[in-house]
Amino acid sequence: MKLVVGLAGASGSIYAARFLRALYEVEGESYLTASPAAIRIFSEEYETKVESAEDILSFVETKWKVKPKHKFHVRNFFDIGSDIASGSNRWDAMVVVPCSMKTVASLSHGLTENLIERAADVSLKERRRLIIVPRETPYNRIHLKNLLALDEAGAIILPASPGFYQMPKTLDDLGDFIAGRIFNLLGIEQNLYPKWLG
Template sequence: MKYVVGMAGSSGSIYGARFIRAMAQVPGETYLIISPPAIRVFREEFQVKVTNAEDILDFSLTHWGSVDTKHVFHFRPHADIGADIASGSNIWQGMVVVPSSMKTLASVRAGLADNLIERCADVTLKERRRLIFVPRETPYNRIHLQNMLALDEAGAVILPASPGFYQNPKTLEDLGDFIAGRIFNLLGLEQNLFSKWTPNS
């Protein structure tokens, strides 16, 4: 199975990092595209000197202890709107933008395809493949809400970065894994990142 994963420049780098770490542990291939603002936010949030997508993947796979990688990651430059995956003739099963800025949501909603994340999202929608956005902003203004509604109507899934607390998370990683697990569910992948809800009261 092939996937495209974009990270845009919103807060919530941990959601992207925990998701790609979890993906690394399942068989498959992922094309990774990381925007320059995402790299900047990653640096701020983890206080680490990452400068490119390779650094971010390496950090995500080692920072919490090394993981056994069963996955192949390919890197594609954010600015390369002529990359192989810019065309729907290349097949991937799903695309995730995690985290997603309001700017990337707005661009995709408007049909812009000014960079490779936006172009791949546009292609994913036109090819009627699974497209998941994990937006992070608070509060939302009406423009944000209208953009999310329009994307939902166009076939995308809006999976807000709002982890549940009924699993009694103890760490930031637990919160990241809750969102990563929800993305896995939507991609139809088995996950053990959090347990299914079982009422005990």
């Protein structure tokens, strides 16, 4: 399993953090890139000082004492000449978690000014799975139209809307619900939340 993971600047750093924590336990490798807004919001929401995607990985490793089975390769958000800017490199799927309305707007219009946007655009053109986890509320009609355009282009929209029927006890449980649903779409076995048994 080789993934591209993009962290964009929406609220909901917990979804990124819990997804990365769970991914650490999966054999494989991923490319990781984070926008400046994502890094800033991560700092604010976790009341910590992170300045880079590397810092976010270190934070996750330390906070949850993960034993890394997964290898992350950090890529510079501004390096549109990076390896993951080209479809000549192969990856199985890309996840943008969380995803801002700004990045949704760029992706739905084919704008590729940074590495998240470029790698996501490559994922769509190469017909690779692209999972977008948008976070905004309420949505205006521009957001809705852009999300629909992305769905029509082949992306999967997985809103940051955790369910409550699994009786979450902690905020991490809510993060794990979304991480688990991303895993389901990636075809990775997961035990991140209790399954509904009927």
